[in-house]
């Protein structure tokens with residue numbers, strides 16, 4: 001698209017490794033797609049704007065988005081926890097975090113988010129300033145309430161791929177989960193949300209403090 005080609009002439013990477021990973025990705029069919037650079041920069045900007053310290057990412061992949069978020073929390077003096085259950089790409093992600101110089105800022109958790117997130121919500125509720133949801137799409141509706149619990153009041157939920165059901169070339173089945181998720185999110189008075197046509201759709205939601213939600 002003409003507009004995207006134009007904006008790509010301006011958007012630069014914060015860490016040289018993400019540029020390399022993006023360049024190499026077009027020749028690989030063994031990894032899942034990364035967030036687009038405009039999405040990555042928007043989330044990084046949100047973290048910087050709000051001075052966000054504690055971030056949770058669901059869906060690390062080979063750590064492309066993790067490096068972007070990690071660079072932002074390094075700036076704010078915060079930390080990032082990222083969860084993924086894919087063992088082979090997890091090894092690559094750990095190597096990429098090391099190469100990006102983000103050890104001590106980013107912690108990777110290898111395991112099933114379907115089990116880990118509810119367990120964390122039971123123990124650590126209200127502990128994250130920002131949660132980035134980019135995991136298996138079937139998990140979006142499933143983990144909805146646990147994510148709400150994990151987010152502190154005044155915290156931000158960023159959800160990728162919220163336009164999947166109207167995006168060409170995306171498996172129709174995945175759009176079904178997203179439709180259920182969007183219906184929940186956009187009718188939920190506990191959040192103030194918007195959706196942007198960035199990448200495959202990005203929802204940004206503020207978890208309202210109790211008074212604001214009444």
Ligand SMILES: C[S@@+](CC[C@H](N)C(=O)[O-])C[C@H]1O[C@@H](n2cnc3c(N)ncnc32)[C@H](O)[C@@H]1O
Pocket residue numbers: 032033034035058059060061062063064065066083084085086089111112113114134135136139
């Ligand atoms: C779209 S990819 C993440 C891409 C990454 N956020 C980026 O932009 O570079 C989705 C990831 O979710 C992970 N995933 C899917 N189901 C999962 C589950 N049940 N538990 C943990 N991770 C899961 C996949 O292994 C995959 O790496």
